[in-house]
Amino acid sequence: MSEDLISKKELLDMTGISYGQLYRWKRxxxxxxxxxxxxxxxxxxETFFPRHKIMPRIDKILNxxxxxxxxxLADVFSPSLGEIYLSAGEILDRxxxxxxxxxxxxxxxxxxxxxxxxxxxxxxxLDKLLQSGDISLDEGQLLVxxxxxxxxxxxxxxxxxxxxxxxxxxxxxxxTPGSTxxxxxxxxxxxxxxMAQCTEELKLKIGGSEG
Amino acid sequence: xxxxxxxxxxxxxxxxxxxxxxKITTDGIATVNGEVLxxxxxxxxxxxxxxxxxxxxxxxxxxxxxxxxxGGGKFRVxxxxxxxxxxxxxxxxxxxxxxxxxxxVGERADIDGGLNLGGSAEYEYLKVHxxxxxxxxxxxxxxxILMAGPCRAKEIxxxxxxxxxxxxxxxxxxxxxxxxxxxxxxxxxEGDEIVLEDTTAKVVRGNSVRIGSGCEIGRVEYKHxxxxxxxxxxxxxxQV
Numbered sequence: 314m315s316e317d318l319i320s321k322k323e324l325l326d327m328t329g330i331s332y333g334q335l336y337r338w339k340r341x342x343x344x345x346x347x348x349x350x351x352x353x354x355x356x357x358x359e360t361f362f363p364r365h366k367i368m369p370r371i372d373k374i375l376n377x378x379x380x381x382x383x384x385x386l387a388d389v390f391s392p393s394l395g396e397i398y399l400s401a402g403e404i405l406d407r408x409x410x411x412x413x414x415x416x417x418x419x420x421x422x423x424x425x426x427x428x429x430x431x432x433x434x435x436x437x438x439l440d441k442l443l444q445s446g447d448i449s450l451d452e453g454q455l456l457v458x459x460x461x462x463x464x465x466x467x468x469x470x471x472x473x474x475x476x477x478x479x480x481x482x483x484x485x486x487x488x489t490p491g492s493t494x495x496x497x498x499x500x501x502x503x504x505x506x507x508m509a510q511c512t513e514e515l516k517l518k519i520g521g522s523e524g
Numbered sequence: 525x526x527x528x529x530x531x532x533x534x535x536x537x538x539x540x541x542x543x544x545x546x547k548i549t550t551d552g553i554a555t556v557n558g559e560v561l562x563x564x565x566x567x568x569x570x571x572x573x574x575x576x577x578x579x580x581x582x583x584x585x586x587x588x589x590x591x592x593x594x595g596g597g598k599f600r601v602x603x604x605x606x607x608x609x610x611x612x613x614x615x616x617x618x619x620x621x622x623x624x625x626x627x628x629v630g631e632r633a634d635i636d637g638g639l640n641l642g643g644s645a646e647y648e649y650l651k652v653h654x655x656x657x658x659x660x661x662x663x664x665x666x667x668x669i670l671m672a673g674p675c676r677a678k679e680i681x682x683x684x685x686x687x688x689x690x691x692x693x694x695x696x697x698x699x700x701x702x703x704x705x706x707x708x709x710x711x712x713x714e715g716d717e718i719v720l721e722d723t724t725a726k727v728v729r730g731n732s733v734r735i736g737s738g739c740e741i742g743r744v745e746y747k748h749x750x751x752x753x754x755x756x757x758x759x760x761x762x763q764v
Binding site for chain 2: 321332337340
């Protein structure tokens with residue numbers, strides 16, 4: 314499996330950042346260690362990055378670093394779940410998820426008081442799939458059930474949520490990072506959500522609507 | 525919880541279990557079994573920690589060891605300390621020797637003597653007078669090394685990197701074996717501003733690079749400025 318890689322030199326040239334900045338961001342955990350792929354070349358050791366991950370990350374850092382401190386930024390990018398509690402009213406007021414997603418969630422879990430970050434994340438993923446039209450409300454119930462049951466073992470990890478259909482029947486799959494999965498030919502992969510990415514989007518959404 | 529934490533004092537030979545404490549003071553030989561959370565720990569003599577510790581301030585005169593990760597605010601050692609895990613203090617100040625199997629991470633490190641790490645060193649400001657030996661990477665915003673012994677790292681990266689040799693150090697030992705010579709060995713050194721002396725590296729990359737006497741560099745890649753001493757050997761220097 315070969316990924317599209319960008320060399321460090323190319324990256325610095327394209328983004329205009331310096332070695333010092335790059336290493337500083339690495340120290341602050343804005344760029345995860347496992348994105349640094351070291352390879353030896355004829356000119357000595359070179360470091361490469363997965364292009365589709367590093368470019369948007371650098372863009373985001375450059376755009377947000379004036380408003381937020383590096384530590385706050387690190388918090389946004391960290392896959393760990395923050396300590397946030399929101400009430401149902403706040404979630405709707407701040408436009409974090411739609412009311413249909415929230416109602417569905419409450420209907421399934423019976424939980425309607427304070428939502429911790431992992432609950433909000435479940436809601437957010439549900440809302441995302443509902444909004445994109447990838448799932449129906451019935452399938453949404455299935456999703457909430459799946460996430461409620463298995464989410465704790467994925468907390469803080471960059472897991473993936475996959476939605477597949479075979480002969481119109483939907484199934485959700487939760488994957489740990491770095492695992493491979495193969496399907497038979499009748500299976501259609503509808504969508505994949507990366508938990509770290511959703512966490513990041515959600516943190517920005519919560520943080521953004523605060524200020 | 526913090527008001528309730530009791531102080532602890534050991535004189536002579538003592539053993540305590542872990543827990544949450546206010547101030548811990550030990551004189552003599554102290555052994556701590558279990559995790560410790562304390563506002564400060566001052567140890568004179570020998571200190572043995574069997575588990576991890578979180579301390580606002582940790583000060584050791586003498587020698588000590590711990591089987592796990594240590595962390596907190598300030599850490600000062602006069603003597604020698606051995607850690608099986610990571611060192612995660614905001615500020616460390618070592619006079620003597622700090623050895624860790626893991627990595628050392630924080631804001632500021634001031635080493636007089638030696639730092640020996642199985643992992644990496646990550647500091648905003650890192651100053652070493654003596655020797656630093658790191659199996660992984662040294663990543664520092666600003667780094668000043670005044671070598672008085674063999675130094676090595678797999679990779680060095682940061683903003684400002686300055687490596688110099690203390691004059692007249694270890695001349696006779698160097699004659700005995702090259703591995704005892706006072707010099708820095710690294711595979712890759714990358715930074716914005718780099719000044720090197722007595723360094724062996726395959727690649728040096730930076731905006732401004734100054735290669736001083738005694739250096740053996742395979743390849744230099746620079747952006748703005750490059751300068752090499754006549755007593756340095758550089759394979760290729762290239763502006764990129």
